[in-house]
Amino acid sequence: MTRDTFAPPRIVGEQRADGSVLLRPTEPLGAHAEHLGQELRRYAEQTPDAVLVTEPSPDGRRALTYGDAWATAEALAQGLLERGARPDRPVMLLSGNSLEHLQLTLACYLAGVPAVPASVAYSRATSDHAQLRAMAELVRPGVVFAADPRQFGPALDAVRDTTPDVHETVVRGGRPGATTFEELARTVAGAEAASAYAAITPDTVAKILFTSGSTGRPKGVLTTQRMLTSNQQMMRQAWPFLAGEPPVLVDWLPWSHTFGGSHNVGMALTNGGTIHVDSGRPAPELFEHTIAALREIAPTIYVNVPAGYAMLVPRLEADPGLARHFFSRLRLLFYAAAALPEALWDRLERLAERHADHEVPCTSSWGTTETAPAATSAHWGGARCGCIGVPLPGVTLKLVPTEDKREIRIAGPSVTPGYLNRPDFTAAAFDEEGFYRTGDAVVLVDDVDPNQGLMFDGRIAEDFKLTTGTWVSVATLRTRLLSAAQVLSDAVLAGHDRNEVTALAWLNIAESRLVCGLPPDADVPRDHPVLRKHLAAALAEVGAGAGSAGRIARLLLCAEPPDLDAGEITDKGYLNQRRVLRRRRDLVERLYRDVPDAEVIAAANNRS
Structure with a gap:
């Protein structure tokens, strides 16, 4: 195969x-294809009853076929244009993956208007919405969508406060002064949408995706149809x-x-x-x-x-x-x-x-x-x-x-x-x-x-030098640690301008239960003696025969999970090493005390 x-x-x-x-x-x-609207149209004509997307619902799964996706996207495209969406006034999507989210994205593809999906964390897992406000100020959206006006109400308010004169709000359900998704989808597609579709080229911006990579400042990445x-x-x-x-x-x-x-x-x-x-x-x-x-x-x-x-x-x-x-x-x-x-x-x-x-x-x-x-x-x-x-x-x-x-x-x-x-x-x-x-x-x-x-x-920006002048390859050493330990879900390495490498880490609860012989629903204490012995042996395995840049001398298990809102982890699932080390500098200092406290785990062959 x-x-x-x-x-x-x-x-x-x-x-x-x-x-x-x-x-x-x-x-x-x-x-x-020149643009994704052509792909949607192709399958809407060839396989209109084939299912493009489903999502969980109380009654099973809601489904959207290619035929319905095309028809709804045409109507939504006309509705978005009538409500002020333009290439320089994108459609901002605040809520997560859903049929409505995808339908509006497809409508943007047909209307030649950029879609700007924002991480849900910027809308819900924050109090000041600083990141969301900065994004809105940069893109100046023509239309903003959120699936649930109650959950996303504060985020919608934050965007409107930041750009009060440039957008209309669309929600699923009801919100004073907002257009409902259902109402927008009932728009009759007309000449404006047809003209906008005909004007789309491979250079048309399909999306603006915000990213900070793993270290830098957030940026709006222009993503073209090509x-x-x-x-x-x-x-x-x-x-x-x-x-x-x-x-x-x-x-x-x-x-x-x-x-x-x-x-x-x-x-x-x-x-x-x-x-x-x-x-x-x-x-x-x-x-x-x-x-x-x-x-x-x-x-x-x-x-x-x-x-x-x-x-x-x-x-x-x-x-x-x-x-x-x-x-x-x-x-x-x-x-x-x-x-x-x-x-x-x-x-x-x-x-x-x-x-x-x-x-x-x-x-x-x-x-x-x-x-x-x-x-x-x-x-x-x-x-x-x-x-x-x-x-x-x-x-x-x-x-x-x-x-x-x-x-x-x-x-x-x-x-x-x-x-x-x-x-x-x-x-x-x-x-x-x-x-x-x-x-x-x-x-x-x-x-x-x-x-x-x-x-x-x-x-390259994550690697660092020890005081010995040797470089630590963070990705390589981190992967060796996770592979040797198996009970860790993730880890970050510290050691810049220090004489040895240490790690902050988080437990994979399911694997930890197996190692400790605990029942499937049991909590796993971070000080469990079997777990500590297992991790000490894993540190020793990682460092066997290696120089200072290939060993991890000490490890500390974190009680608090990585914080998406604080920038410690991205929606794609990887850790932002610099952000974690900066935010948890108190834990890092514990790893480097002359006499480590009882929670710090040392390699089995290095009980310092």
Whole structure:
């Protein structure tokens, strides 16, 4: 099955005199739609009764077909234009994944108006809405939508207070002075919408996605129609089975970020597939929603972040019936946003071997919001854990020596033209040849054969030096820790200008219960002696035979989970190391006391 799933890579490399390396595929990028509105129209005409999206409801699942999606999007597009939405006055979406959210996004695609999905955390998990106000001030929305006017009332007020003269509010249900979604959807499509649709070009801005990356200030990334359609064509050429098998996804990843909203929704829309909204996420209080969705629906492509797989794997191991259903028609397991620990990779492979009657490869890719998002893909069988693959058709990579690493830079049709109203950010983002500077580092698996792919080597800005002058590769060491420990959901490393590396970490409760021999519903005390002994041994395993930059001397388990609103964790599921260390500097200082307190865990061979 792997032969049918993947197209083998054919990559050529060019070594330059300045030490940089160019990598590009020999296969050209194939033809693709000019904009996503054309894809929606195509499937509305060819398969009008096929389901585009479903979401949980009290009565089961609400569904939206391609035919209904097209008809509603036409009406909504006319309604948005009548209410003042324009290319320079976008539609801001404050609430999370839902049928209405997607329908309004599709309407924006038909109207040539940018959609601006905002992280739900900026609307609900905050008191001052400072981030949301800053976004509204920058984009000056023509229309603002929220599904629930009660839950999102303060956020709607904050946006209106910030830009009182530029937008109309649309809600599902009722709010004084607001237009209901239902009313907007009853608009009769007319000449204005038809004219706007005819004017759409590949350079039309489809979305403005806000990102701060892992370290920088938030920026509005201009995402054009060409970026989205070319990126989906790249994935079709890497995964050729998509041409004949409309994908089925069960997905929680938020549409306010590129992984969920551009990659996953785009994959369903471009290939006539279905995306089933999972109302859960990798958090103890919400993960049962994910399990419930997977019991009901067997995906053909499963996409998640490593934290999600860390919670899913023990459930699959403990429930053979769930595992058999999960793997029954699965083509591949796909992860991104952070490195997958090798131990978790191995367990996924064992589960597939045990419960699937066909081969189910585990694969990854790499990209950024600015690349729409996929720039590389490991589209071949047997790729190593941690391999992010090779450049996709249409993409050229430049590996540039930066200190003791190689920064990966990218050029191609899926790269952003820049940032909204920030020419300074735009200028700084591109080098003298027009390659986008990602700030990520990679290493070639094989310096001679680029078809063996690239290994992610961390964020250059996250790596740090010890007082010995040696660099710590944060991504590599963090992944080794998670793989050795298995009971940790995530960790950040400290040690800048210190003489040793330490870690702040969070427990994976399900795995911790197994290690400690506790019942399925039991709490796991952070001072449990079996847990502490296990983690001390894991620290020793990580540091065995390594120098100071390859050892983690001490570890402290955090009681407070990472705070999305404080910027410690993104909706894509990865930790912002600098933000965590800055916000929890008191915990970091505890790790470096001459005599550590009782909660600090030291490596088994280093009881200091």
